Amino acid sequence: MLNKDYILELAKEILMIHSPSGHTKEITKRIEQEAIKYDLPFEHTKKGNTIITLEGKTDYTIGISVHVDTLGAMVRSISSNGDIKFTNIGGPLWPTLDGEYCYIKTRDDKMYTGTFLSTSPAAHVHKDARSKTRDPENMYVRIDEVVKNKEDVLKLGVEVGNYIFFDPKTVITDSGFVKSRFLDDKINVASIFGLIDYYKTTKQVPNATLKFIISTYEEVGHGASYIPTLDEMIAVDMGCIGDDLSCTEYDVSICAKDSSGPYDYDLTTKLAKIAKANKLNYAVDIYPFYGSDVSAARAAGNDFKGALIGPGVHASHGMERTHYSAIENTIKLLIEYLK
Template structure:
């Protein structure tokens, strides 16, 4: 299988640079729609804002769902402080110490944008005795705008208000030897993986075994991304980040097959089929249990959908911080996904 590496990395870079914390995904979903239509696949949007890409198969008797989420972690303006700085509330679960000194963009509901920086409230070692030891919490951190503001009223004049989104700079770097470093590889890396497979199917004029609906979720990071799925789907293969660390077997170079996460075990037959395909085709893979994790497939099951579900993904190091993977893991994931859809 030959995948278009440059296409995959271009899609990945484009969507990574498009801010899309949960609930603020309209811009990136416009790009998802364009990418799908460029490959000749029909696209529709649900009322919730999730996307569905239709891929016809050779057998119309079943419809397989493949999911990934394009929403990311972020923050919202909780309040404007008397000195014009911003208190914030997290969207999803970014690791707060990793936000210290990170660049960000504030989006107002009047379509203005302002740059800023996350800092602790004791940011200078030459001034604050607890600069290094102060716990990084929402209460002990703030956003300082790149604007001359000294009072709450100064900031309000910029039309910044409570409830405005604060988006974190992803700091995307792709090295010549294949390392992929960025915030929000969870789960935009998986979205790029799916598009890599879609382009492969399109270019090689290969049809999946069954009809496929690709489900692009926009609320996964807050727990209810794919709680609803179309009722013709009989099984869902979630493509999400593979976990790395402690006693887990996965690395950045593998496709991870999740047997169980904190939402419970995944479907035995589907998981076994994925393992057998990986073995038979000499893929670099790992089977793991994720200790603190749930997926769009978990949300679909909790939503009462009568489906089977499984989970795979490229290994991603340092989740919910500044994350790292490698193109080997991406390629192994694309191979396993393509094999699953055609066998």
């Protein structure tokens, strides 16, 4: 029923495209190619979101939002010895980035490689190499060029405000796991195109008209703050795993409440009942430290019923992992809900 190979191949491709918040034009163009492939009209908002329309049998309109922007970093300053200090974009887990490879992109599109390191990087030299806090104040980027001072770095074209991309390290295993940085939320960009592919290949038409909202600033809080007029909106984002939550890497997670407050009770209940009736692996959970595109759209004053679902993702904002079965359960829940 679902084209697994297509979903996973698209996921791997877009996971490898660098797209931290504010630097999303390349991935947006790639997403638009998929919309054109399925002969779907799309439009842009001024800040760079893409809205793809799939006409339904009625004018009742459901928004399905995903985000293509990711976590990242930006050059904050350059030290006298040539070390690059940085500021974060979004909320990466910095301990997971100690020793990670990265790319520094200049404004004239030169790309340099580098490594995130602690300011006490050597176990044979620094007494606090193991204990020092890993955060932007105690880390730097070592650029892979012959530089001995700040002036040498500046001559390369590297300057304050340049983006720094994390290596996503994307791997899809034979056992069905997808592990990569930034499954949040690129895995669900692949999910919604899996849904679109299902409608096009089966020649089915959803009852409601669907507006797929591809947002570009979700990680910094205002991704889908501007949306078209909707009756309902479902954010398809990562499901949380850990502590007293029930979700696993094999489930579709249905969020009842996050840090922005509860989601629509009737809509959440309906999704849970559909998941149960169709024997999908699912969990209803509360996310303690989370906000979604639905949260941003509600905060901006938009009037709609909102819900949040998505595949369970382990180790969020670090080295994330999910399983294809969670992606499949997510898409199947959407299909059944939209019937």
